[in-house]
Amino acid sequence: MKPSAPFHRAALLLVATLLLPLAACSSDDDSSKSTDGRSSNTSEAGGTFDAAECDGTAESPDVRFVVDACGRVVMLRGVNVESSSKGTTQEGDHLPASGLQGQAALSNWGWNSVRFLVFWGAIEPEKDKFNEAYLDKVEEWLDWYADNDIHVVLDMHQDLYAWKVGFDGAPDWAVDSKGVEKGPRDENAPWYLAGTDPAVQNAFQSFWNPEPGQADLQSEWLDALAHLAERFADHPAVIGYDVMNEPSFANGDLEATLAIQAQAAAGEFQNPNLTQFMQRGIEAVRRHDQDSWVMIEPTSLLNAFPYPGDLVFEDLKDTRDGPPRLSYAGHLYEPSVHDGGGYAPSSTYVDEWEKYRSEEAARMQGVLWFGEWGGAPDQSRMTEFITEVTSMADRQMAGWAWWSWDPGGWSPVKEDGTTLSSNGEALLRVQPRAIAGTPSEFAWAAGDKVFTMDWTGRDDAHGPTELAVPARLFDKGIRVVLDGEEITDLGWDRDRSVLAVSPETTTGTHTICLEPTNGNKCR
Numbered sequence: 001m002k003p004s005a006p007f008h009r010a011a012l013l014l015v016a017t018l019l020l021p022l023a024a025c026s027s028d029d030d031s032s033k034s035t036d037g038r039s040s041n042t043s044e045a046g047g048t049f050d051a052a053e054c055d056g057t058a059e060s061p062d063v064r065f066v067v068d069a070c071g072r073v074v075m076l077r078g079v080n081v082e083s084s085s086k087g088t089t090q091e092g093d094h095l096p097a098s099g100l101q102g103q104a105a106l107s108n109w110g111w112n113s114v115r116f117l118v119f120w121g122a123i124e125p126e127k128d129k130f131n132e133a134y135l136d137k138v139e140e141w142l143d144w145y146a147d148n149d150i151h152v153v154l155d156m157h158q159d160l161y162a163w164k165v166g167f168d169g170a171p172d173w174a175v176d177s178k179g180v181e182k183g184p185r186d187e188n189a190p191w192y193l194a195g196t197d198p199a200v201q202n203a204f205q206s207f208w209n210p211e212p213g214q215a216d217l218q219s220e221w222l223d224a225l226a227h228l229a230e231r232f233a234d235h236p237a238v239i240g241y242d243v244m245n246e247p248s249f250a251n252g253d254l255e256a257t258l259a260i261q262a263q264a265a266a267g268e269f270q271n272p273n274l275t276q277f278m279q280r281g282i283e284a285v286r287r288h289d290q291d292s293w294v295m296i297e298p299t300s301l302l303n304a305f306p307y308p309g310d311l312v313f314e315d316l317k318d319t320r321d322g323p324p325r326l327s328y329a330g331h332l333y334e335p336s337v338h339d340g341g342g343y344a345p346s347s348t349y350v351d352e353w354e355k356y357r358s359e360e361a362a363r364m365q366g367v368l369w370f371g372e373w374g375g376a377p378d379q380s381r382m383t384e385f386i387t388e389v390t391s392m393a394d395r396q397m398a399g400w401a402w403w404s405w406d407p408g409g410w411s412p413v414k415e416d417g418t419t420l421s422s423n424g425e426a427l428l429r430v431q432p433r434a435i436a437g438t439p440s441e442f443a444w445a446a447g448d449k450v451f452t453m454d455w456t457g458r459d460d461a462h463g464p465t466e467l468a469v470p471a472r473l474f475d476k477g478i479r480v481v482l483d484g485e486e487i488t489d490l491g492w493d494r495d496r497s498v499l500a501v502s503p504e505t506t507t508g509t510h511t512i513c514l515e516p517t518n519g520n521k522c523r
Contacts, residue, residue: 056291058460059323061438063365064397066239066293066327068151071461072434076151076239076369076399077468078113079106079412081141083404085117086159086168094122095137098407100144102417106405107148110468110497112433114150115242115371115401116141117157121171123224130227139235146237149496153240153295153401154232155371156225160192161207165199167191169245174217176206190339196254204249208273218277226284233289240293242329242371243281246300250274251310257301264301267308274299275312282326283319290320295329295371296364303331303372304338306352313363326366330357332373332389332400342380350385354392368396374403374410377422386426387446394431394443402427428473430514433466433498437510449473450521451514457507464491464500469514471497477517483510484523 058071065073084097096102096117106114122134145152158169165175165182182199185191194200207217225243232238249257250273263269278296285294296316298309309330318324334349336342361368373389375382393400402423408415412424420428429444430451442453451467469478471494480487482501491500503510513522 054462060325061458063324063326064361064367065438066325066367066369066399067461068239068434070434070436070463071458072436072463072465073432073439073455073461074112074151074239074434075397075432076113076153076401077393077431078111078115078150078400079402080115080117080155080372080404082117082406084406086119086157088163090121090125090163090172093137094119094134095141096405098405098417100141102407103144103148103405105413105418106150108495108497109428109470110431110433112149112151112468113153113239113399113401114145114405115153115155116145117155117245118228119157119169120174120221120224121163121169123228124220125171127171127173127220130224135228135231139232142232142235142237146235150237151239152237153242153293153371154228154238155242155245155295156221156228157245159246160195160200161203165203166194166197170203170207170217170221174207174215174220175203176214176217177202178206195248201249201253205253208250208277209252218280222277222280222284225281226287229285229292230288233292238289238292240295240327241285241289242295242297243278243285244297245371246303246331247274247277247297248300250277250299264307264310265305269310270312271299271310272312272315274310275315278311279316282316286319290322291325293325293327293367294318295327295369296366297371298328298330298360300331303333304335306349306356308356309360311360311364313360316364316366324365326364327369328357328361328364328366329369329371332370334375334385337375337379337382337385340376340379343382343385345381350388350392354396358396358398367399369399369401371401372403373400374423376410383422383426386423390427390429390444397439397442428470429468430470430473431468433468434463436461436463436465436502436506448519448521449516450519452512452522454509454511456509457503457505459506461506464502465510465512467499467501467512467514469497469499471495474516479515479517479519479522481513481522483512 054070056069060067066076068074082096082098085094087094124130142152160167162170162175164172165177177199180199180202183197185194206214229241251271260269282294298311318326332353358368405411407413407417412421412427414421432442435455437455437457439455444451483503515522
């Protein structure tokens, strides 16, 4: 929505989209654990590397990039797991309904990451009593991901603040709606409009802007986050923590939020309250984990409206020893696509999102990673939307997590959990998994099925460079040209859809071009 639109129309859309994106939304190689417990591939075309070298001491060559324990730049590309874990009350296991067996497809597409939903109410269902049985179950999932070389970002998830007032997140004991009970929901209206309910608004304000005498619920949330980091700091799968999913109304209630719309559109609004909370989130993680990335989100308003960001970026500082390991992790939901209305050729949303978010990630000295994006497969120009967003992500060398894995609906897979949906077909592409150096650019031309990448090797990056090369895209095989020479002995694991390559020299500049066997684009 353009800022110049009539106010009543803009206000209506603003109310509708403040919370809009919240819902949206076995290996046969030789592998071992590195000395710091993180997973590292120990086989490469033409030789092996010593896993003991992967001690996690290598820093990222640039604040724009995540690195693994081997010092390789990792492009986090994957999916949210999963919406079904939300449940409708605080009770329940709050684990994905698809089950561990339902994750198998992830390990044969070449995708390398998931954003795994966890909930404050499941971590701490009773005040000051952490639920280790729940975290034990989460750990089982993390173990599976580690065994399958999939990195995990643990997402502290909430929607409409809590189950007690409408959806999920905070435990019942941490809900102060000031005596107001949630009202009935109009089943014909989008669920996120329940965010206007006075009980929801009061609960949010008790969290963000407590009155004298009210509990410090922000500190309670952050204690749960710190416990999560303490529990999983050394887990080989965990590479990051998302401080809070889609924070809403930190600046004030709905009336206050509507009042600053013009300022927000003009880039004149800053949100010190949310900024301070996110800074405290960084510090909470760093009490126990110095190595993982901390994902910082702006207000959920920006997921649908590509306005300038509301965080005070210069005030966000990583307290770890060494360069910052932060990620700017806002979500990407084109409003019409989100609501199933199709992707209009005239939409400027993706261009605007790219402009603002890339600039803001640089100001924050963080990795650009959008932790949610997606839409229903059966709408006009959905494939074009996916192509445009993934091309933008390649251009920015950014990571992403599709919303969501739950089979059927928006998922990359149909109800059977294995057959690709049209979304899944569009999302399959060649892309980097781990780069033994520093990338300068990469791109996937879907029409020709040609992938190209340039990078500079580094002495402190160990192991092969890995690409996700989905076998189903190349039923007749692939042709690979590395540094001007065609590779005849391919390290391509078709079952996992992973190609491993190792240039003759560790350092220096390198280029790779990949295409179908009968292609003629790679020189």
